[in-house]
Amino acid sequence: MLHFDRSEFDRRIKAARMLMRKEGLDALLLFAQESHFYLTGFDTSGFVFFQCALLTSDETDPPVLLTRRPDLEQARRTSTFTDIRLWYDRPGMDPSRELLSILEEKKLKGARVGIEMRTFGLTADNYALIAARLAGWCELVDASWLVRSLRVIKSPAEIDYVREAAELADQSLEAMIDAAGPGVFEGKVAAAGAVPILAGGGDPPPSGPVLGSGDRALLVRSATGYRTMDAVDQLTLEHAASYRHYCACLMRTIAIGKASAKQEHMFDVTLEAITAMTDAARSGATIGGIDDAHRAVFDRRGYGHARMSACGYSLGATYRPSWMDVPPMIYSGNEMIIEPGMTLFLHAILVDAEANLAMSLGYTILTRDGAPEVLSRVKPEFVVKV
Numbered sequence: 001m002l003h004f005d006r007s008e009f010d011r012r013i014k015a016a017r018m019l020m021r022k023e024g025l026d027a028l029l030l031f032a033q034e035s036h037f038y039l040t041g042f043d044t045s046g047f048v049f050f051q052c053a054l055l056t057s058d059e060t061d062p063p064v065l066l067t068r069r070p071d072l073e074q075a076r077r078t079s080t081f082t083d084i085r086l087w088y089d090r091p092g093m094d095p096s097r098e099l100l101s102i103l104e105e106k107k108l109k110g111a112r113v114g115i116e117m118r119t120f121g122l123t124a125d126n127y128a129l130i131a132a133r134l135a136g137w138c139e140l141v142d143a144s145w146l147v148r149s150l151r152v153i154k155s156p157a158e159i160d161y162v163r164e165a166a167e168l169a170d171q172s173l174e175a176m177i178d179a180a181g182p183g184v185f186e187g188k189v190a191a192a193g194a195v196p197i198l199a200g201g202g203d204p205p206p207s208g209p210v211l212g213s214g215d216r217a218l219l220v221r222s223a224t225g226y227r228t229m230d231a232v233d234q235l236t237l238e239h240a241a242s243y244r245h246y247c248a249c250l251m252r253t254i255a256i257g258k259a260s261a262k263q264e265h266m267f268d269v270t271l272e273a274i275t276a277m278t279d280a281a282r283s284g285a286t287i288g289g290i291d292d293a294h295r296a297v298f299d300r301r302g303y304g305h306a307r308m309s310a311c312g313y314s315l316g317a318t319y320r321p322s323w324m325d326v327p328p329m330i331y332s333g334n335e336m337i338i339e340p341g342m343t344l345f346l347h348a349i350l351v352d353a354e355a356n357l358a359m360s361l362g363y364t365i366l367t368r369d370g371a372p373e374v375l376s377r378v379k380p381e382f383v384v385k386v
Helices: 006-022 032-042 070-080 096-105 123-134 146-149 156-179 186-197 214-218 263-281 287-301
Strands: 025-028 052-057 066-069 083-087 111-115 139-142 210-213 233-243 244-256 312-314 343-350 356-368
Touching: 006 025, 006 032, 006 052, 006 146, 006 263, 025 032, 025 066, 032 052, 032 146, 052 096, 066 070, 066 096, 070 083, 083 096, 083 186, 096 123, 111 123, 123 139, 146 186, 156 186, 156 233, 156 244, 156 287, 156 356, 186 210, 210 214, 214 233, 233 356, 263 287, 263 356, 287 343
Parallel strands: 025 111, 066 083, 111 139
Antiparallel strands: 025 052, 052 066, 210 233, 233 244, 244 356, 312 343, 343 356
């Protein structure tokens, strides 16, 4: 059930250990489900409970997984883990005890141990248990960035999966646009978009879709309460398709029934902005430069009040609750250098609250030498559904 060759996982773990040694880390406590999937293929939603993998800097030492009993077969059958330890549900349970036993076994007392803190896989209460348990026993340091930094640049095998996701995202967008129109219930649009992804062999995306008409078209997060579109309306669609957990995103705002001149003008400006952003996303430039281009267009065209303060983020293999794989986030001042092999979602969004109008364009790009590749075949055009 592995989705990559074993050699790919071996290469990733070797790279992680090299970086650990460079940073003076003797061991790393991995709580991010994305790290588990990246390093071993382990595929589960069990990260909502206490679940930790231990990776030491010793090349001969296999990674250890500490998880609940329900995830035993999941780990055996979807990952390269060979050393799987269990903790059991019981009154007063505290899995940090089992974790300390593993660390003692590995002779890590007094060691410098990194821990992934910036993750939905480690809740504050579980971190408090670990911090109390290891206080004075070892040096615990935040290493949330370590595996994440390796995941930003995609391998050829990962890019193949991103391309599959991008095609499913295109099919999903086409299905939603086809389903939309005056008098149509938003839920039917969302349902239409889910079919191509699942029927095409993809996964349920880790979030969304962000889909709303009327006032809801101005929202940039999912919100409950689908409505029926009016005879003249607007509809914002933002969604991800996921293939082997690798995500590709698209975003559009379309007119329903009839378009106004202001909407058409907002589209023209938004298209100008995302075109400039795409041109700025060249290898050797900075991530922040993409947002500088975004701001320059919108501010010059008189929409500084309606734009966002960031214009995209990294994508990868992610789990609920978000398809965003940050950092990096695309905002002005981010000095991270763009390298070939990044998959980034660029979005140009206008929310004109006073006019009660929205306009947005977004697509996924693959960075490479020179200009990036836009992974969507669906052209960014102004759509009016009647």
